[in-house]
Amino acid sequence: MSATLQPLDVTAIRRDFPLLSRVLSGKPVVYLDSAVSGQMPLCAIERMAKYERDEHTNVHRGVSTLSQQATDSYEAAREKVRRFLGAASVREIVWTRGTTEAINLVAQTFGRKVVQAGDEILVSAMEHHANIVPWQMLAQEKGATLKVIPITDDGELILESLDELITERTKLLAVTHVSNVLGTVNPIKEIIARAHAKGVPVLVDGAQAVPHLKVDVQDLDADFYVFSGHKLSGPTGIGALYGKLAHLEAMPPWHGGGNMIRSVTWEKTTYMAAPGKFEAGTPPIAAAIGLGAALDYLTNLGLDRIAAQEHDLLVYATERLERIPGLHILGKARDKASVISFVVEGIHPHDMGSLLDGEGVVIRAGHHCAQPLMARYNVPATTRASFAYFNTREDIDVLVSAVEKAIELFK
Amino acid sequence: MTDPRELYQQVILEHNKKPRNFGKLDPCTHHAEGHNPLCGDQLELSLVIENGVVADIKFQGSGCAIDVASASLMTGIVKGKPVAEAEAMIEQFRGMVRGELDPATQAPLLGRLTLFSGVKDLPSRVKCAILPWATLHAALRGEEEASTE
Missing domain, CATH: 3.90.1150.10 (Aspartate Aminotransferase, domain 1)
Known part of the structure; x- marks a missing residue:
């Protein structure tokens, strides 16, 4: 201090x-x-209300001035998230409904691709169900195993166990930045470095971290970093997935529908580049804009x-x-x-x-x-x-x- | 009732501290386990029913004061009663804590257990009070498991 x-x-x-x-x-x-x-904060509540009152329409739709303005506000909020997380490119920020959806997205696209029968996914003993169940489901589907980094009675990860727990079968490490129960701030940068030394990508659950501490995903070298807007003085129903662009580009789309396509014919559909290919359907526009206002408020404080x-x-x-x-x-x-x-x-x-x-x-x-x-x-x-x-x-x-x-x- | 302290009357606190009929009957004729998935409360009931009467009943498990006191008082009141009367008590207790019937006039079988009527004002705790009764209901029907889900 x-x-x-x-x-x-x-x-x-x-x-x-x-x-x-x-x-x-x-x-x-x-x-x-x-x-x-x-x-x-009131400023975020009022920003959302202003959108609904004066600006409401859809984003990425046609040529109307109104739609263009909504798209601009919505994309400006994405840029605010990029800056808040210290990401290199706005293309690395995928809107989701929150942390849970972001983790499921990674599990069902990246995870399904890299995890095969006999492989291992590593999590920690202090995870929220959101960072356990999607991996358990994936492990069950693939015939893979979920392994757990133990903790001390004081609630710290036993990092000495890491070298033993990460094997050549480990395909992903998913760990929380801050425990929602114990409050523990995990040494994420060190954990990521040690996982990367063995070629293992890392997803960080940042839901409880972003409200309390400055996060820089490039400094951490996180492969994926996820959070929810409502834990960050923002509204519910919005959150984000940060993913390294190379990962996002290599990942298949998740939900199919409008917004995420480049062209659709009966024979074949081609998809948008990241992040668009992960954002099917109409997003929670007011919530995204409200989160942007909340981030401004926090940055200002x-x-x-x-x-x-x-x-x-x-x-x-x-x-x-x-x-x-x-x-x-x-x-x-x-x-x-x-x-x-x-x-x-x-x-x-x-x-x-x-x-x-x-x-x-x-x-x-x-x-x-x-x-x-x-x-x-x-x-x-x-x-x-x-x-x-x-x-x-x-x-x-x-x-x-x-x-x-x-x-x-x-x- | 706006103050939850009104619910935590001496009888409830005392039964929580020293629950009656705590333990397990072995052998027993009827048995069921109850779970409240919302809060993790667990309860195991074992009964001996002879000639259509609850001859003996015990419970064990862990839970909040509302749950434990409810189980303690429930086992006390149904012991020695015909099964049909126990079933009627279950109905009255459920209706009372859900605020569907008036404890003063519509729950004659419950006696002093009407002190749980205040639970209706704490919606998040209604399931705690009901869990022992839902488990009893399951046991009497020959089901092994009850859930307040």
Whole structure:
């Protein structure tokens, strides 16, 4: 954290998020659930509304001025994603519905091509179901095997196992940048370098990383990098797949339909170049434009300042929660994003979730779409608080006293 | 009810801490496992039914306080009752926590179990309260598995 960094004006920022001044169950909302979905700033909401009100039509359609303007706004949003990820070319950015669709796209195009019977796909023990199930399905279809990089009790990948786990049969490594449960920030650059040394391409699930840290896909040398707009202060229904152009060009199309073709005859269809060949049908235009506006908002605040604010909240919350008797934090990685999962002795996370909800504190209680990870820690579920740049230390104070109240009730 | 604390009454907290009829009957005449795929709650019921009466019943598993207290109180109330009456209780309990019937006038078999009626205001928790009853329903019908999916 640079000492010269100007801190964020959180009071002013909070005015950009109308939901934060709502009252639920008679209590002011304390939103500590950004890992589930980030709140959208007003400017992004209004940009989407403006599109629907004044600009609504389809993209890549005909010669009308209106359609050209929509296409320009939509493609400008793609350029914003390119810049945000540090990609070399806008042709490397494929719109998807989100992280899940992006991973399925890669599994069913790139994966189907490179993975054959007897091959291996490597994932990690801290993956979200979105980065497990598509690979399991592919492995089942091809007669391949899914192998898993283990983690320590503190929630860090055991990278010493990597050289043994990557064999000549390994065709792909799919790993998360930041764990949605443990908050662990994985050393992705090192992992990619070690996989590449053995000729293995790497897909990075960036869903939980992009809201917290500056990503540069060229510096990481990622083959594929995927994320969802709604975790990044954008709307739902939009996300992106970054893929190295050489990969995207070699991949077959996925969904067929309008928009993704060059020409169609009864005899033969030819496809658009990447990214067009992966984008069949009418896309969520307003959502793409809204995500572009959200990226402008975040860039304007400054990702380094966002990271500094969130780190302060993480440190403060960890200190305060750790002092509560019977409360255990899952995930104590040295490098952590602002996500804290915890369990409390004698209180099931769902009871905790309901009681916190009654105090206006919005958190997630459940398995976080990471059941194998829950099994690894031998818990059915956890309670998870996640902090964004609009949260304050006061929010954490409310969380802590609500947790203490629940413990008192269950005594 | 807007405050979930109202649901977590002493009876529920106490049954969660010290569940009654916890364990497994071996041998048993009826048996079923219940799962709540949404939250991972698991419950196993074993019963001995003699002459159309629930002679004994036990449960084991892990779940939230609503689930465990519901199972604990359910096993207590159906024990010694004819199967037909247990079936009627299942119907009343389901209707009550879904807010479809009035606990004061339309759930005469449930007695103090009407304290679960507040669950209807916490839609995400209705399945927790129902899981033991859905599992009992499955066991009585000779099915091995119940799910609240």
